[in-house]
Amino acid sequence: xxxxSTIGRWLIALLTLLLGSLLRTAERAQRKAEREQRIVAxxxxxxxxxxxxxxxxxxxxxxxxxxxxxxxxxxxATISNELLGCCLALALLSVAGALTVFAxxxxxxxxxxxxxxxxxxxxxxxxxxxxxxxxxxPITRKKLLAGAGAVAGGxxxxxxxxxxxxxxxxxxxxPLYRTPWRRGLQLVDESGAPLPAADIEQGSFYxxxxxxxxxxxxxxxxxxxxxxxxxxxxxxxxxxxxxxGIVAFSKVCTHAGxxxxxxxxxxxxxxxPRPALVCPCHYSTFDPATGGTVIYGPAGRPLPQLPxxxxxxxxxxxAGNFSxxxxxxWWGVRTRRPSA
Amino acid sequence: MSPDRxxxxxxxxxxLAGFAGLARAQPQSGIVRPTTEPxxxxxxxxxxxxxxxxxxxxGIGGDxxxxxxxxxxxxxxxxPALRDxxxxxxxxxxxxxxxxxxxxxxxxxxDRVLLTDTEIRSLVSYVASLxxxxxxxxxxxxxxxxxxxxxxxxxxxxxxxxxVGQGGFVTGARVPALQNATATQIAEAIRxxxxxxxxxxxxxxxxxxxxxxxxxxxxxxxxxxRGGWGIGNVGPVPEGVITWxxxxxxxxxxxxxxxxxxxx
Numbered sequence: 001x002x003x004x005s006t007i008g009r010w011l012i013a014l015l016t017l018l019l020g021s022l023l024r025t026a027e028r029a030q031r032k033a034e035r036e037q038r039i040v041a042x043x044x045x046x047x048x049x050x051x052x053x054x055x056x057x058x059x060x061x062x063x064x065x066x067x068x069x070x071x072x073x074x075x076x077a078t079i080s081n082e083l084l085g086c087c088l089a090l091a092l093l094s095v096a097g098a099l100t101v102f103a104x105x106x107x108x109x110x111x112x113x114x115x116x117x118x119x120x121x122x123x124x125x126x127x128x129x130x131x132x133x134x135x136x137x138p139i140t141r142k143k144l145l146a147g148a149g150a151v152a153g154g155x156x157x158x159x160x161x162x163x164x165x166x167x168x169x170x171x172x173x174x175p176l177y178r179t180p181w182r183r184g185l186q187l188v189d190e191s192g193a194p195l196p197a198a199d200i201e202q203g204s205f206y207x208x209x210x211x212x213x214x215x216x217x218x219x220x221x222x223x224x225x226x227x228x229x230x231x232x233x234x235x236x237x238x239x240x241x242x243x244x245g246i247v248a249f250s251k252v253c254t255h256a257g258x259x260x261x262x263x264x265x266x267x268x269x270x271x272x273p274r275p276a277l278v279c280p281c282h283y284s285t286f287d288p289a290t291g292g293t294v295i296y297g298p299a300g301r302p303l304p305q306l307p308x309x310x311x312x313x314x315x316x317x318x319a320g321n322f323s324x325x326x327x328x329x330w331w332g333v334r335t336r337r338p339s340a
Numbered sequence: 341m342s343p344d345r346x347x348x349x350x351x352x353x354x355x356l357a358g359f360a361g362l363a364r365a366q367p368q369s370g371i372v373r374p375t376t377e378p379x380x381x382x383x384x385x386x387x388x389x390x391x392x393x394x395x396x397x398x399g400i401g402g403d404x405x406x407x408x409x410x411x412x413x414x415x416x417x418x419x420p421a422l423r424d425x426x427x428x429x430x431x432x433x434x435x436x437x438x439x440x441x442x443x444x445x446x447x448x449x450x451d452r453v454l455l456t457d458t459e460i461r462s463l464v465s466y467v468a469s470l471x472x473x474x475x476x477x478x479x480x481x482x483x484x485x486x487x488x489x490x491x492x493x494x495x496x497x498x499x500x501x502x503x504v505g506q507g508g509f510v511t512g513a514r515v516p517a518l519q520n521a522t523a524t525q526i527a528e529a530i531r532x533x534x535x536x537x538x539x540x541x542x543x544x545x546x547x548x549x550x551x552x553x554x555x556x557x558x559x560x561x562x563x564x565x566r567g568g569w570g571i572g573n574v575g576p577v578p579e580g581v582i583t584w585x586x587x588x589x590x591x592x593x594x595x596x597x598x599x600x601x602x603x604x
Contacts, residue, residue, distance in 0.1 A: 047376075203539050261499025273536065
């Protein structure tokens with residue numbers, strides 16, 4: 001806590017320093033501008049156009065904030081995509097409108113014909129700088145305009161950054177280790193019917209869920225395949241995890257969290273690639289025979305394996321929790337085992 | 341046209357026609373046939389064709405050859421046993437041109453069918469007679485629902501074959517497009533799982549669901565392209581390429597033309 005407040009105080013001090021120096025330079029520039037001689041004729045102030053620009057910029061800010069609110073409040077399953085698009089489009093359109101009005105009504109657009117000055121004349125350069133500075137003088141509410149611009153820009157920047165929050169929790173990662181699986185829980189198919197071990201055929205693959213749990217949870221779905229027991233090369237500490245050659249793995253890829261929807265199995269094992277679970281997004285390929293190790297692709301961790309057992313009536317049940325955390329990786333993912 | 345030139349033209353046409361005739365007259369390569377072939381399917385023909393074209397890899401009587409070994413004609417053969425695969429698998433592999441393979445290291449894929457319909461029927465009934473395999477499935481896509489088919493296809497098939505059946509890749513193999521598959525071939529492939537494809541039992545895909553899946557796959561041949569142009573119906577990558585390389589360039593050019601006219 002003390003560390004956080006110290007950092008906070010330092011930040012405030014730094015901000016004050018920065019603001020102070022900015023204000024001082026602005027003041028100095030103002031005084032200098034008053035002393036110099038005029039080149040550009042003093043233009044007509046356009047207070048109404050300035051108001052319109054300010055209003056448009058604030059509107060842009062409002063829509064950008066709307067984007068953030070929609071992103072935070074609506075689940076992607078509802079109309080959020082359309083709303084997000086509308087908010088962003090209206091924010092950008094408002095900025096475009098503000099810039100158009102600013103360019104056409106506020107900035108003087110008088111054309112001055114001049115011989116092109118020879119290069120490297122400090123006097124001429126100073127004069128050019130003066131023209132630019134004096135052109136801005138008819139703008140009466142510079143600070144208001146700049147403030148509105150800052151609001152629009154800041155809100156749009158926030159809107160652009162908001163989706164980064166979806167990259168996952170940074171500090172509280174405990175929920176990521178929890179899965180609905182525990183010892184004795186029955187495997188059911190998507191309609192809720194239990195999976196008899198005898199129904200699991202070699203060369204096919206099945207999706208299963210924990211009985212009575214929310215199937216939408218990231219740790220819930222598993223993919224079940226059956227291999228010949230002689231082909232299994234599971235790590236020594238996973239003896240007994242694959243009764244009758246049936247193995248189960250988390251259906252969520254450890255790379256980007258896509259569903260492992262591909263299973264390749266050889267028709268003729270002597271000449272064809274060995275069985276593998278493949279993620280369709282980036283082709284991470286996992287070997288079910290060796291406990292889900294990565295044999296190809298960008299995944300950085302093996303697919304978490306679920307220990308299985310067969311109960312007295314021949315149905316598949318889990319014999320514990322996964323061998324590792326489920327889903328895409330996060331900081332410290334390798335340090336803990338999942339829990340129920 | 342001078343007589344000389346006319347002569348050359350006539351010669352060229354004659355040579356081209358000759359080539360075309362040759363191409364048509366060429367024997368269907370690679371198939372060993374009995375010298376006198378009956379016109380209707382029969383068991384004798386099936387056995388002879390099997391011995392001549394299949395046995396070097398699948399073994400005598402469909403026993404299979406587990407590790408590559410040199411057989412008749414110096415062909416290195418190896419292949420799975422066919423004893424209990426039934427008419428279902430034989431019909432699929434022969435009618436799609438997956439078999440016969442020219443080399444055991446080739447990836448089987450849709451190819452020119454080298455056997456006649458009579459030959460295929462004879463071979464299929466011969467392979468079916470080797471054991472107790474399933475018959476050719478009866479599929480009725482008109483009894484299925486395209487909407488249900490889309491749902492089932494998305495769940496079981498689209499991961500590899502893409503949602504409009506355009507095919508793709510799995511690590512280590514190509515995934516075929518389904519645009520040329522017949523209703524029966526689609527049903528057979530789902531049940532047997534050719535090459536690296538998993539098979540699907542009736543527990544996973546019922547016969548009614550199978551009808552729906554087939555109805556959906558057949559419907560993807562003529563997709564309803566609301567945008568006017570499907571861009572191959574392959575998905576977001578070609579669509580993005582078109583957006584950036586064609587549409588974006590067109591917009592920039594349009595703006596440049598507008599700007600040039602304003603300046604003029």
